[in-house]
Amino acid sequence: MPLPDLLERLLTTPGPSGEERAAAAVWREAAAEVGEVSSDVLGSSWVRVPGTGGGPSLALIGHIDEIAVVVTNLGDDGLAAVRPTSGWDPAVIAGQRVDVLTRGGAVPGVVARKQEKRKAGEDRNPVRGDDLFLDVGAKDGDELRSLIRPGDNVIWHGAPLPLHGSRVASRAFDNRMGCYVALESARRIAERGGAPGDVIAIAAVQEEVGDFAGSRTSAFATKPDLAVAIDVTHTSDVRGADPDDDGKILLGGGPTITRGPSIHPDVFELLHDTAEAEGIPFVVEVSRGTTSTDADAVFLSRAGVATGLVSVPLRYMHSPIETIDLDDVEQAVRLVVAFALRLEPGLSFAG
Numbered sequence: 001m002p003l004p005d006l007l008e009r010l011l012t013t014p015g016p017s018g019e020e021r022a023a024a025a026v027w028r029e030a031a032a033e034v035g036e037v038s039s040d041v042l043g044s045s046w047v048r049v050p051g052t053g054g055g056p057s058l059a060l061i062g063h064i065d066e067i068a069v070v071v072t073n074l075g076d077d078g079l080a081a082v083r084p085t086s087g088w089d090p091a092v093i094a095g096q097r098v099d100v101l102t103r104g105g106a107v108p109g110v111v112a113r114k115q116e117k118r119k120a121g122e123d124r125n126p127v128r129g130d131d132l133f134l135d136v137g138a139k140d141g142d143e144l145r146s147l148i149r150p151g152d153n154v155i156w157h158g159a160p161l162p163l164h165g166s167r168v169a170s171r172a173f174d175n176r177m178g179c180y181v182a183l184e185s186a187r188r189i190a191e192r193g194g195a196p197g198d199v200i201a202i203a204a205v206q207e208e209v210g211d212f213a214g215s216r217t218s219a220f221a222t223k224p225d226l227a228v229a230i231d232v233t234h235t236s237d238v239r240g241a242d243p244d245d246d247g248k249i250l251l252g253g254g255p256t257i258t259r260g261p262s263i264h265p266d267v268f269e270l271l272h273d274t275a276e277a278e279g280i281p282f283v284v285e286v287s288r289g290t291t292s293t294d295a296d297a298v299f300l301s302r303a304g305v306a307t308g309l310v311s312v313p314l315r316y317m318h319s320p321i322e323t324i325d326l327d328d329v330e331q332a333v334r335l336v337v338a339f340a341l342r343l344e345p346g347l348s349f350a351g
Contacts, residue, residue, distance in 0.1 A: 007180040009026050010026055016066055016068030017067075017208045024045050031201065033187070034049065034201070035047045035186075042205050047201050051198045052196060055344050056225035056347055057197045060199065060200065060227075061178075061202045062176075062229075063205070063231070066172040067208050069083060070084075074148070079135055082134045090128055090132060092319045093132065098111055100134070111134055114133065155171065155172075167323060171320045171322060173232060173322040173324050174317055183201045185340070197340075220301055227306070227308070230332065230336070234314065247283065251313050251314075251325045253281060256283045257275065257282055257335075258311065261289060262291060263291070285311060310332055
């Protein structure tokens with residue numbers, strides 16, 4: 001199964017939190033073929049497909065930013081210190097090829113670990129964030145300062161890697177995939193002539209830094225009657241996972257539909273019923289509080305927005321080898337489209 005062109009362009013365009021402009025521009029270019037595109041001062045983007053029958057308006061929200069580390073200090077030895085701006089495992093980034101996003105363009109580099117002096121028989125210490133440093137090939141501090149600045153973001157280097165069958169590994173599936181699903185769903189709904197209510201596809205900024213700024217302002221600006229956040233979720237089909245704790249979530253098993261305190265029960269039930277009626281494979285994912293996705297901000301927007309969460313299973317989250325099954329992506333699109341078409345006039349989610 002080939003990687004959809006838009007998803008590939010989103011995956012190969014840089015866009016860490018706070019610097020999403022390039023990736024957002026790719027999304028907006030594609031969205032312009034669906035309808036009129038709007039954006040806000042933070043950089044979030046959305047496109048609205050007008051409804052046909054007075055049904056409730058639906059926001060479909062993915063976040064466009066990706067995880068990164070940031071340059072914090074330029075050493076006189078030509079090496080730079082880096083620290084996280086979002087969730088990451090230091091052991092994952094050590095030894096990786098990276099791109100430093102500078103005002104003059106991307107500068108290639110590598111992230112290395114400080115050398116350890118160990119006595120014979122001593123175990124290697126776990127990798128810590130402050131053990132890591134960035135090497136762009138500068139011979140000294142002056143040359144380093146001519147190439148990069150403190151505050152430059154650093155992202156993993158490399159193109160998506162097709163694996164066997166319909167599986168692909170890449171950086172930034174979290175959550176360019178959600179932005180793709182939101183827009184592709186809106187495009188298919190527009191091709192059908194629209195849903196009963198407006199459908200608003202949103203590419204929100206700054207989810208990974210934890211304050212959900214883009215989804216918060218976008219939900220306020222677009223004023224949806226209900227919303228579905230679209231994100232990725234950890235699978236339980238890898239070594240060390242615990243299905244009893246996280247649920248039995250399999251790559252290729254279809255999208256998950258979240259159920260929990262911050263998810264509106266009627267939205268959950270309608271998503272659940274839609275998947276069953278359409279023959280779409282899915283898994284119920286249990287949230288025991290908040291979801292750590294854009295849904296956490298959207299359901300509290302204004303006087304409250306009835307919100308659901310659809311996620312695509314992902315292996316190796318927050319790494320350069322995030323792995324996804326494209327069948328799951330397609331099933332997520334099918335679910336979101338069918339759900340939107342069920343939102344008839346008079347449907348209320350009030351308690």
